[in-house]
Amino acid sequence: MTSFLEVRNLTKRFGDFTALDDVSLDVAENEFVCFLGPSGCGKTTLLRTIAGLEPQSSGTIRQQGRDVSSLPPARRDFGIVFQSYALFPNLSVTDNVGYGLASRRHGRAATAARVAELLALVGLPDAGAKYPAQLSGGQQQRVALARALATSPGLLLLDEPLSALDARVRLRLRHEIKALQRRLGVTTIMVTHDQEEALTMADRIVVMNHGVIEQVGTPQEIYRAPATAFVADFVGAMNFLDGILEAPDRVRLGAVTLACLPQDGLAAGAKVRACVRPEDVRVRDLPAGVANRLTVEVTDLDFVGAFCRATLRAGEIALVADFSSNLIRDLGVSAGARLDVALPPDRLRIFAA
Amino acid sequence: MSLAAAGPLKAATVRPSREDVAMRLGVVALAAILLTMVGLPLWALLAKGFQDHEGRFVGLANYAAYFATPALFNSALNSFEVAAISTLIVVPLAFLYAYALTRAVLPARWLFQGISLIPIFAPSLLPGIALIYLFGTQGFFKALVGGQIYGMKGIVIAQVFYCFPHAVLILTTALRTADARLYEAADALGASKLRVFLTVTLPGAKYGVISAAMVVFTLVITDFGVAKVIGGNFNVLATDVYKQVIGQQNFSMGAVVGMVLLLPAALAFTVDRLVQRRQVALLTARAVPLVPKPKLARDAFFTVFCVVVSVGILSIIGMAAWGSLIKYWPYNLSLTWANYRFEAFDANGWDSYFNSIRMALWAATAGTVLVFVGAWLTEKTRGFGAMRGVVQLLAFLPMAVPGLVLGLGYIFFFNAPSNPLNFLYATMAILVINTVGHFYTVGHLTATTALKQIDPEFEAVSASLKVPVWRTFLRVTVPICLPVILDIAIYLFVNAMTTVSSVIFLYSPDTKLASVAALNIEEAGTTAAAAALCVVIVLTSAAVKGLHLLADRFLFDRLQAWRRR
Ligand SMILES: Nc1ncnc2c1ncn2[C@@H]1O[C@H](COP(=O)(O)OP(=O)(O)OP(=O)(O)O)[C@@H](O)[C@H]1O
Ligand SMILES: [Mg+2]
Numbered sequence: 001m002t003s004f005l006e007v008r009n010l011t012k013r014f015g016d017f018t019a020l021d022d023v024s025l026d027v028a029e030n031e032f033v034c035f036l037g038p039s040g041c042g043k044t045t046l047l048r049t050i051a052g053l054e055p056q057s058s059g060t061i062r063q064q065g066r067d068v069s070s071l072p073p074a075r076r077d078f079g080i081v082f083q084s085y086a087l088f089p090n091l092s093v094t095d096n097v098g099y100g101l102a103s104r105r106h107g108r109a110a111t112a113a114r115v116a117e118l119l120a121l122v123g124l125p126d127a128g129a130k131y132p133a134q135l136s137g138g139q140q141q142r143v144a145l146a147r148a149l150a151t152s153p154g155l156l157l158l159d160e161p162l163s164a165l166d167a168r169v170r171l172r173l174r175h176e177i178k179a180l181q182r183r184l185g186v187t188t189i190m191v192t193h194d195q196e197e198a199l200t201m202a203d204r205i206v207v208m209n210h211g212v213i214e215q216v217g218t219p220q221e222i223y224r225a226p227a228t229a230f231v232a233d234f235v236g237a238m239n240f241l242d243g244i245l246e247a248p249d250r251v252r253l254g255a256v257t258l259a260c261l262p263q264d265g266l267a268a269g270a271k272v273r274a275c276v277r278p279e280d281v282r283v284r285d286l287p288a289g290v291a292n293r294l295t296v297e298v299t300d301l302d303f304v305g306a307f308c309r310a311t312l313r314a315g316e317i318a319l320v321a322d323f324s325s326n327l328i329r330d331l332g333v334s335a336g337a338r339l340d341v342a343l344p345p346d347r348l349r350i351f352a353a
Numbered sequence: 354m355s356l357a358a359a360g361p362l363k364a365a366t367v368r369p370s371r372e373d374v375a376m377r378l379g380v381v382a383l384a385a386i387l388l389t390m391v392g393l394p395l396w397a398l399l400a401k402g403f404q405d406h407e408g409r410f411v412g413l414a415n416y417a418a419y420f421a422t423p424a425l426f427n428s429a430l431n432s433f434e435v436a437a438i439s440t441l442i443v444v445p446l447a448f449l450y451a452y453a454l455t456r457a458v459l460p461a462r463w464l465f466q467g468i469s470l471i472p473i474f475a476p477s478l479l480p481g482i483a484l485i486y487l488f489g490t491q492g493f494f495k496a497l498v499g500g501q502i503y504g505m506k507g508i509v510i511a512q513v514f515y516c517f518p519h520a521v522l523i524l525t526t527a528l529r530t531a532d533a534r535l536y537e538a539a540d541a542l543g544a545s546k547l548r549v550f551l552t553v554t555l556p557g558a559k560y561g562v563i564s565a566a567m568v569v570f571t572l573v574i575t576d577f578g579v580a581k582v583i584g585g586n587f588n589v590l591a592t593d594v595y596k597q598v599i600g601q602q603n604f605s606m607g608a609v610v611g612m613v614l615l616l617p618a619a620l621a622f623t624v625d626r627l628v629q630r631r632q633v634a635l636l637t638a639r640a641v642p643l644v645p646k647p648k649l650a651r652d653a654f655f656t657v658f659c660v661v662v663s664v665g666i667l668s669i670i671g672m673a674a675w676g677s678l679i680k681y682w683p684y685n686l687s688l689t690w691a692n693y694r695f696e697a698f699d700a701n702g703w704d705s706y707f708n709s710i711r712m713a714l715w716a717a718t719a720g721t722v723l724v725f726v727g728a729w730l731t732e733k734t735r736g737f738g739a740m741r742g743v744v745q746l747l748a749f750l751p752m753a754v755p756g757l758v759l760g761l762g763y764i765f766f767f768n769a770p771s772n773p774l775n776f777l778y779a780t781m782a783i784l785v786i787n788t789v790g791h792f793y794t795v796g797h798l799t800a801t802t803a804l805k806q807i808d809p810e811f812e813a814v815s816a817s818l819k820v821p822v823w824r825t826f827l828r829v830t831v832p833i834c835l836p837v838i839l840d841i842a843i844y845l846f847v848n849a850m851t852t853v854s855s856v857i858f859l860y861s862p863d864t865k866l867a868s869v870a871a872l873n874i875e876e877a878g879t880t881a882a883a884a885a886l887c888v889v890i891v892l893t894s895a896a897v898k899g900l901h902l903l904a905d906r907f908l909f910d911r912l913q914a915w916r917r918r
């Protein structure tokens with residue numbers, strides 16, 4: 001993989017505060033990458049540094065093999081959509097989208113054709129004469145996208161482009177943006193703090209925390225195999241069980257010992273946290289002698305719609321599990337019931353505590 | 354040029370673009386301009402205070418002489434006394450008026466609001482002149498005051514008139530930003546009216562009240578026109594500066610009195626800025642605007658109050674207007690236009706009026722361009738923090754400097770033979786420069802506030818689209834800020850028309866301004882003609898303001914269709 005964008009040892013300080021701490025990252029051509037992390041972790045700062053809008057304190061950025069670290073934004077190759085969209089309120093949609101075209105000797109007709117093409121692309125073929133204030137939030141967002149794409153930039157940067165929209169519009173635009181990105185093949189970086197958005201849209205996710213990258217991986221990798229306890233906690237729901245690593249493949253939680261995949265890098269006797277996702281708690285068709293069988297009491301059952309979230313207790317171990325409505329009906333699960341569950345060893349992840 | 358970035362060797366590795374460099378040069382140029390307009394003249398004034406007639410350094414001798422001369426020192430006390438009394442009268446009066454405008458249901462609210470602003474359009478000698486007509490030795494109502502309007506009494510009354518609109522503007526803003534939810538909560542708790550007033554209204558407007566008090570205090574202590582006309586033998590700091598410089602040609606002593614005058618003004622300014630910073634924090638909370646509901650007794654009371662105050666304002670203006678039309682006060686009350694034939698009273702005749710118009714137009718156009726472009730550069734230049742800080746400071750400085758002090762500084766700075774800018778002395782240009790410098794701060798603040806309200810990413814977007822930043826400035830920023838730009842221009846125009854204090858030292862026979870001519874005419878004893886010239890000034894500035902309101906209402910509605918949803 002030759003990387004389209006190469007970030008090396010990037011550090012950004014605001015006075016004494018380190019917003020980005022030695023960040024390195026590669027983005028491949030045509031890739032859709034999401035920066036995901038809690039508020040204040042440095043996602044926007046990383047994006048703005050890549051654009052040249054914030055000067056880095058140290059480190060280098062190469063785009064298509066060219067060292068752009070010291071170039072001002074105007075000499076880099078990117079289009080950007082801000083959370084506020086930053087549409088020019090006094091210009092019509094046509095003028096907004098054509099804003100970057102006017103200065104390049106395009107000719108009036110060519111500019112108009114390109115604007116029409118872009119507006120059709122984002123599904124607003126008839127909005128050209130309107131002003132931004134006359135558009136809905138979702139429409140404004142698309143105009144901002146069209147404006148950013150107008151000059152056919154090599155890199156598209158999106159800073160929380162959907163966060164100002166209501167839930168329904170957000171869902172629809174997720175798909176539209178993703179489809180558009182596939183069609184144009186433009187390398188895209190999107191900042192979000194919404195994990196669902198990142199999981200559904202990204203080819204790869206960069207999970208950040210406190211100015212460092214915690215993990216880079218496909219959505220499946222991030223979800224299935226979180227590299228750190230932070231990622232495990234931040235992406236999806238997760239049970240955390242404190243215990244001691246007895247052997248490389250055995251962890252003791254109070255009175256119970258569970259089998260897990262062999263852990264190297266953790267010494268026997270180390271304090272650890274074992275993690276399991278609620279949907280990975282097995283109940284049905286447990287074969288005889290299944291590993292990690294526990295008898296639990298259902299202490300609480302919350303209806304969440306498509307499934308129920310059950311709170312289970314086995315001795316000192318408390319965990320939540322997601323049970324489908326079918327399962328609840330078939331097995332007659334109710335609060336106070338006792339049942340046998342299994343925690344599959346390959347779904348158990350162990351982190352140093 | 355060095356970047357103000359802390360950190361180890363590799364700090365700030367992004368090279369500034371050509372555009373960044375141009376903008377930084379712009380900031381440097383702005384700093385140089387502000388330094389010339391305000392900083393260096395002040396410095397020259399400061400230096401002059403330590404020199405004798407021949408320009409030799411004499412240390413604190415002038416200051417020692419000042420404090421050893423009871424007549425001079427007394428003026429300082431007088432100034433404080435007058436300023437304190439005027440503030441104590443204006444602020445409560447303006448508070449009630451602003452309260453009526455914002456918290457009561459008044460018939461023709463806009464009319465009361467408009468009337469309260471009229472004094473802004475008048476030079477400060479107008480209320481003095483009107484008071485002479487009303488209560489002077491030959492006044493209508495001289496019996497009421499025993500013919501003794503000259504002195505402190507007269508100054509205070511005229512200052513109340515002159516400062517009233519400034520206080521009302523500040524307090525209206527403070528009271529308008531009230532949060533309706535607080536009042537609903539207080540109502541729900543069954544709090545008494547007095548308690549609601551003491552626990553909700555007053556604390557909410559606290560900063561506005563302090564700010565108004567500081568502004569009024571500064572206005573009174575630095576104003577010159579009122580005391581000149583109606584002060585009589587009651588000397589204040591402002592008239593002392595004038596007497597030392599114009600009367601006795603004692604520039605060093607003038608500089609010392611100027612420094613003494615600068616002190617309270619700068620102090621009041623500092624307090625005001627500190628308070629305003631708090632006020633901003635207060636405003637950021639999401640408040641529900643308060644819309645007053647009709648209440649008979651309250652509304653009747655405030656209507657009567659507003660009528661009384663408005664009649665007071667109108668009668669002062671009206672007295673000046675009537676006086677200007679009368680043949681020979683008080684013996685022949687028949688009407689005449691004779692007092693408007695200014696050539697009979699002053700060598701410049703109507704020329705001084707046209708000088709004023711020319712000066713005001715220049716100040717409004719050139720000044721607005723400077724103020725707006727300057728504010729934009731200060732806001733939008735990337736990096737370069739230290740230099741931008743310097744510019745901010747220089748932009749704030751004029752507010753703290755009384756006009757007389759600035760004008761005096763101009764004499765010392767621009768008239769120095771060694772100054773290459775010496776050629777500006779006694780030209781129209783120096784009057785324009787002085788006026789723009791004197792009134793720079795308010796325009797700068799207005800422009801900065803407006804620029805902060807538009808999306809900060811416009812420049813980033815244009816950079817990503819490879820559009821030069823100045824194009825975005827012209828195509829987007831300026832059109833969006835057009836109403837504010839016009840506000841600034843009108844503000845500069847009106848102030849250029851009415852200002853006396855700063856330009857009184859700087860005019861030449863060819864460039865005499867109407868406000869100065871009015872003062873000279875009054876000094877020569879022809880009050881009616883002085884009143885006439887004041888009336889012409891009021892009418893001109895009010896007409897310009899009226900045009901502005903009309904344009905705002907009808908023209909912009911069309912030009913700014915994009916604001917509509
Ligand atoms: N100009 C600045 N000066 C000082 N500190 C800053 C500046 N910009 C950002 N920071 C700090 O850097 C940290 C990272 O900010 P950043 O905007 O990158 O966060 P983010 O991950 O985008 O968060 P959010 O989800 O809230 O947008 C924050 O703690 C922020 O306070
Ligand atoms: Mg952010």
